[in-house]
Amino acid sequence: MELPELTLLDGAMGTMLLAAGLPAGAAPELWCLSAPETVTAVHRAYVEAGSRVLYTNTFGANRVKLAGSGHSVAEVVTAAVRCARAAAGPDTLVALDIGPIGQLLEPLGTLPFEDAIDIFRETVEAGEQAGADLVVFETLSDLAEARAGVLAAKEHSRLPVWVTMTFEATGRSFLGVTPASMALSLCGLGVDALGFNCSLGPAELLPLVEELRAWSGDTPLILKPNAGLPDPRSGAYAMTPADFAAAMAPAAALGVRCFGGCCGTRPDFIAALGETLRPLPRKPVQRRYGVCCATNAVDSSAVRVVGERINPTGKKRLQQALREGDLDYVVRLALEQQDAGAEILDVNVGLPGTDEPKLLAAVVRALQENVDLPLQLDSSDPAALEAGLRAYQGKAIVNSVNGKAESLRDILPLCKRYGAAVVGLCLDERGLPETWEQRVEIARRIRDAALDAGIPQEDLLIDCLTLTVSAQQEQARETLRALRFVTEELGLASTLGVSNVAFGMPRRETLTAAFLTEALHAGLRFPIVNPGTALVMDAIAAHRVLSGQDAGGEAYLRRFAARTPAPAPEQKHPTEMTVQEAILRGLKAETAALTAAALETMQPLELIETLLIPALDAVGAQYEAGTLYLPQLIKAAAAAGEGFALVRAKIAAQGDSDAPSRGKILLATVKGDVHDIGKNIVRAVLENYGYTVLDLGRDVPPERIVDCAVRQSVPLVGLSALMTTTVPAMAETIAALRQSGHDCRILVGGAVLTEDYARQIGADAYAKDAKGAADYAREVFGT
Numbered sequence: 001m002e003l004p005e006l007t008l009l010d011g012a013m014g015t016m017l018l019a020a021g022l023p024a025g026a027a028p029e030l031w032c033l034s035a036p037e038t039v040t041a042v043h044r045a046y047v048e049a050g051s052r053v054l055y056t057n058t059f060g061a062n063r064v065k066l067a068g069s070g071h072s073v074a075e076v077v078t079a080a081v082r083c084a085r086a087a088a089g090p091d092t093l094v095a096l097d098i099g100p101i102g103q104l105l106e107p108l109g110t111l112p113f114e115d116a117i118d119i120f121r122e123t124v125e126a127g128e129q130a131g132a133d134l135v136v137f138e139t140l141s142d143l144a145e146a147r148a149g150v151l152a153a154k155e156h157s158r159l160p161v162w163v164t165m166t167f168e169a170t171g172r173s174f175l176g177v178t179p180a181s182m183a184l185s186l187c188g189l190g191v192d193a194l195g196f197n198c199s200l201g202p203a204e205l206l207p208l209v210e211e212l213r214a215w216s217g218d219t220p221l222i223l224k225p226n227a228g229l230p231d232p233r234s235g236a237y238a239m240t241p242a243d244f245a246a247a248m249a250p251a252a253a254l255g256v257r258c259f260g261g262c263c264g265t266r267p268d269f270i271a272a273l274g275e276t277l278r279p280l281p282r283k284p285v286q287r288r289y290g291v292c293c294a295t296n297a298v299d300s301s302a303v304r305v306v307g308e309r310i311n312p313t314g315k316k317r318l319q320q321a322l323r324e325g326d327l328d329y330v331v332r333l334a335l336e337q338q339d340a341g342a343e344i345l346d347v348n349v350g351l352p353g354t355d356e357p358k359l360l361a362a363v364v365r366a367l368q369e370n371v372d373l374p375l376q377l378d379s380s381d382p383a384a385l386e387a388g389l390r391a392y393q394g395k396a397i398v399n400s401v402n403g404k405a406e407s408l409r410d411i412l413p414l415c416k417r418y419g420a421a422v423v424g425l426c427l428d429e430r431g432l433p434e435t436w437e438q439r440v441e442i443a444r445r446i447r448d449a450a451l452d453a454g455i456p457q458e459d460l461l462i463d464c465l466t467l468t469v470s471a472q473q474e475q476a477r478e479t480l481r482a483l484r485f486v487t488e489e490l491g492l493a494s495t496l497g498v499s500n501v502a503f504g505m506p507r508r509e510t511l512t513a514a515f516l517t518e519a520l521h522a523g524l525r526f527p528i529v530n531p532g533t534a535l536v537m538d539a540i541a542a543h544r545v546l547s548g549q550d551a552g553g554e555a556y557l558r559r560f561a562a563r564t565p566a567p568a569p570e571q572k573h574p575t576e577m578t579v580q581e582a583i584l585r586g587l588k589a590e591t592a593a594l595t596a597a598a599l600e601t602m603q604p605l606e607l608i609e610t611l612l613i614p615a616l617d618a619v620g621a622q623y624e625a626g627t628l629y630l631p632q633l634i635k636a637a638a639a640a641g642e643g644f645a646l647v648r649a650k651i652a653a654q655g656d657s658d659a660p661s662r663g664k665i666l667l668a669t670v671k672g673d674v675h676d677i678g679k680n681i682v683r684a685v686l687e688n689y690g691y692t693v694l695d696l697g698r699d700v701p702p703e704r705i706v707d708c709a710v711r712q713s714v715p716l717v718g719l720s721a722l723m724t725t726t727v728p729a730m731a732e733t734i735a736a737l738r739q740s741g742h743d744c745r746i747l748v749g750g751a752v753l754t755e756d757y758a759r760q761i762g763a764d765a766y767a768k769d770a771k772g773a774a775d776y777a778r779e780v781f782g783t
């Protein structure tokens with residue numbers, strides 16, 4: 001689909017329907033069936049304002065959100081496409097609009113990735129059948145969900161695919177995705193256009209558009225922001241149509257071709273865009289290539305360290321871990337390499353007698369949950385590579401294809417389909433060539449095949465292959481000559497596993513580091529090394545200074561600042577980790593082991609106060625500072641949960657379960673709040689003191705709390721809230737309890753509360769911790 005230089009999209013739909021009488025809280029999509037003429041009237045108003053792409057009223061038309069509505073996805077989507085088509089002129093496109101599913105995908109939530117693809121498939125198929133011209137996924141903040149959408153559309157329809165994601169003022173999506181990761185992954189999957197919607201106002205989004213463009217090249221960009229930032233009190237958007245259009249105009253110089261509006265915009269905003277926007281000369285940009293995971297992109301224009309240690313060859317402990325499904329061990333290897341300076345991790349799980357596709361996918365999932373480094377999937381089995389690539393939420397490197405016809409035929413299409421970069425090994429049906437010229441000849445053949453398969457040459461890394469000098473001394477020169485030619489004459493990036501050069505020789509590190517230095521000098525870009533080898537990493541640090549990649553030698557100075565001559569970089573053995581580090585890294589097994597060890601010498605409450613809570617405070621502070629993202633917050637909470645479970649068990653074991661109850665206490669975390677770690681500690685301590693606790697859980701509405709307190713004649717109700725936004729729900733619950741006439745005392749707690757505030761909202765008491773809660777219970781029950 002060829003897009004004109006400037007294309008006007010439409011503006012908000014939901015608010016237009018609300019203005020037309022849609023009851024608040026009703027599903028707007030259902031109006032395509034019950035009030036189609038109103039929906040068409042909104043579309044028509046946008047066409048009259050100049051829109052040339054109409055988004056169907058199907059934002060929530062998926063099987064999860066429509067469940068219980070009495071209507072199928074196909075019914076709603078068909079009616080919605082009809083509504084848009086009825087307003088569209090001959091030169092207007094109808095875009096099937098698809099918003100987030102409404103459930104978090106694994107591992108953050110419970111929705112499996114393949115189920116997400118299937119949910120999107122259903123909507124896309126209905127849209128294509130109903131005659132939509134393209135499909136647009138919008139308002140996504142999870143790269144996994146965006147990938148699921150694109151794969152669903154590409155695998156089940158012929159429609160062009162657009163994707164817009166929602167970013168925050170931090171420059172990342174709510175789930176920590178960067179514009180670079182978004183661009184690398186989605187352009188790799190072959191989207192037809194990409195950009196931002198909703199999020200912020202135009203002015204706030206322009207720097208992000210600039211970054212997106214640097215990583216997405218010529219792919220058309222979309223900008224559909226809100227009408228500025230909302231007034232925090234009224235929620236109203238402040239921008240006028242003229243302000244909005246003026247703020248959008250500079251985006252034409254940044255490669256934006258599709259302009260529209262989101263929350264707070266109306267047809268007059270689109271009309272103003274039409275009057276104001278003009279094609280502008282494109283600001284020059286340095287195109288960037290690389291690979292990424294969802295939260296971290298690695299630019300391939302500089303030397304990048306690829307960690308080699310996740311490879312079972314010759315490693316008994318890793319072999320055992322892979323056979324037993326001990327993925328924590330694999331994650332530890334990954335973290336050690338990250339700490340030692342790896343920027344990409346090679347992942348090889350090929351072990352005879354295992355199901356490699358299943359294992360590679362599982363390892364990929366475990367690694368991307370815990371480590372924010374891009375992965376290089378290392379296998380010769382196309383089925384394993386496909387399973388790994390499907391599970392990988394980013395742009396991976398495939399290691400490898402070689403010059404054999406079969407390898408090129410089977411593996412390159414996979415790289416193209418999943419948008420991966422690829423390593424090309426200089427060997428073919430005749431084996432490993434002895435001369436540098438023959439290697440270059442194979443590199444050329446691989447490059448041509450990659451280009452034919454639609455893979456840009458910037459996504460190809462040639463491996464000229466390292467042989468052992470102890471057996472074939474002259475081969476080191478051949479490798480280096482091939483490498484230099486590939487770099488200088490073919491203009492391709494390269495990779496090389498260097499340590500093999502020194503096999504069978506004394507002081508292997510010395511020889512490896514020397515060979516690596518020569519290889520870097522010949523143009524090596526992605527050395528595959530053990531980042532735990534100090535000499536090797538020192539050689540890379542030195543090369544970065546000498547080649548100008550380390551500006552001012554700052555990284556070099558930092559590396560050696562605290563060191564006496566060249567010891568190994570610090571590698572922390574898991575047993576030396578602190579509870580805080582284990583929680584920060586989201587390591588469940590380590591947190592449990594370290595907590596269990598600490599419990600041997602510490603009292604449970606002391607351990608909570610001095611180790612677990614400070615660790616979570618550190619996590620919370622980093623989250624607030626924007627240096628850690630929701631996925632890590634969730635992982636850290638899950639790891640801390642392992643520690644808290646052990647502490648609770650210890651508290652319970654110290655109690656006397658046969659003693660008669662000292663009284664009944666109701667506990668709940670209030671409506672809208674899912675934080676329950678603190679409340680669960682309070683429960684354990686109260687039970688330990690001999691009270692019977694009725695725990696209603698978290699996110700509990702006031703009615704349920706009142707109902708239970710009244711029916712069970714509970715004399716003491718304990719409420720917990722952790723967020724400023726949920727304290728009002730606590731006040732509401734207290735008011736409801738008082739209004740019910742039920743005679744009870746109310747105790748409140750949680751990190752956001754204070755004594756004063758507790759009094760203001762009508763509580764009888766505030767406890768700063770679990771022990772304080774037990775003290776107050778003793779006061780209430782007199783025992």
Ligand code: B1M
Nearest residue numbers: 617620673674675676677678718719720723724749750751
């Ligand atoms: Co979230 N979270 N979280 N979180 N989380 C906070 C609370 C936050 C302060 C982090 C931050 O930004 N610095 C922030 C709130 C900001 C604010 O309102 N001021 C926040 C946010 C924003 C969010 C989300 C909105 C993030 C998002 O989705 N964008 C989201 C909210 C979802 C929702 O509730 N609707 C969210 C989600 C989560 C997780 C699910 C990932 C996880 C909770 C898991 C769970 O509880 N099952 C989580 C976590 C772990 C935290 C932090 C890091 C730790 C909370 C905790 O468990 N502390 C927290 C930052 C922090 O507190 N430093 C943060 C340990 C616990 C033992 O302490 O609960 O205070 P606490 O309990 C103590 C005392 O307060 C007292 O005794 C306990 C033991 O001493 N106490 C009582 C508690 N209740 C009591 C009741 C009593 C008496 C004493 O009598 C009845």
